[in-house]
Amino acid sequence: MIETERLILRPFEAEDLDIIYKIYSDEEILRYSPYDPMDREQARALLEEMLREWQKPEPGNREMAVIRKDTGEKIGRCHMLYEPEKDSVMLGWFLKKEAWGKGYATEIGEALLDCCFEELKVHRVWGLCNPANTASRRVMEKCGMRPEGHFREKCRYEKKGKVTWEDEMEYTILASDR
Numbered sequence: 001m002i003e004t005e006r007l008i009l010r011p012f013e014a015e016d017l018d019i020i021y022k023i024y025s026d027e028e029i030l031r032y033s034p035y036d037p038m039d040r041e042q043a044r045a046l047l048e049e050m051l052r053e054w055q056k057p058e059p060g061n062r063e064m065a066v067i068r069k070d071t072g073e074k075i076g077r078c079h080m081l082y083e084p085e086k087d088s089v090m091l092g093w094f095l096k097k098e099a100w101g102k103g104y105a106t107e108i109g110e111a112l113l114d115c116c117f118e119e120l121k122v123h124r125v126w127g128l129c130n131p132a133n134t135a136s137r138r139v140m141e142k143c144g145m146r147p148e149g150h151f152r153e154k155c156r157y158e159k160k161g162k163v164t165w166e167d168e169m170e171y172t173i174l175a176s177d178r
Contacts, residue, residue: 002064004111007104009064009078012050016065019074020047023094032130033094034157034166059084059120066095066108075099078108080116088124089116100135109143117175126172130155137169144178145171 002009012020021043023029030037038046050063059082066076076095083089091112093105109127116125129136131150141147153165 002111002115003069004107006069007075007107007111008067008069009108009111010067011054012047012063012065012077014047014051016074017044017047019065019077019096020044020050022096023077026097029094029097032133032136034155034159036159066093066104075104076108078112080112082120082122086124087122088126089120089122091116091125091127105136105139106142109139109145113143113173113178117178122175124172124174126170128155128168128170131167131169137171140171143173145173146177148172 001011017040021038021040024035024038024043024046025040027037050061053061053063061079061081063077063079065074066078067074076093076099078093079091081090081092089112091109093108095104113125116122125145126148127136127140127145129140131137137147147169149170151168151170154168155166157164157166
């Protein structure tokens, strides 16, 4: 569990289907991701996969629920994908629309970076986003991450049965940058 001034980031539990479904069923939240909106059963299967990841003894993909401390409201999810062979972690987050524009994503990003560098002691942390997702780009920049690459048509999006290839940007920060 990770605590910030306003948030608690904790491993997902079986009772968290509500926030997974809220996020992954919303087309606007998924706008800059390769995912089609999910129905409730698809969201349940995703949650079960997330829970299985936490059962593995070695660090890997650690998905966490994002909860407001003051209200107990679940407002999103975040994750850290640990890659021990590269001594690096990939960060990511989704927030429900009601939580947008309130600084929560930056708070999440900073807390995850602290965990990566202070607890996991990794060399490099990185994140990806669609170049059109200016909000996500700003969050990574506020957290001290730098754009490292703009990859043309790198990410395959399949939405409503239609395949498109979208550009992707990678942002990074090194332990030595902090």
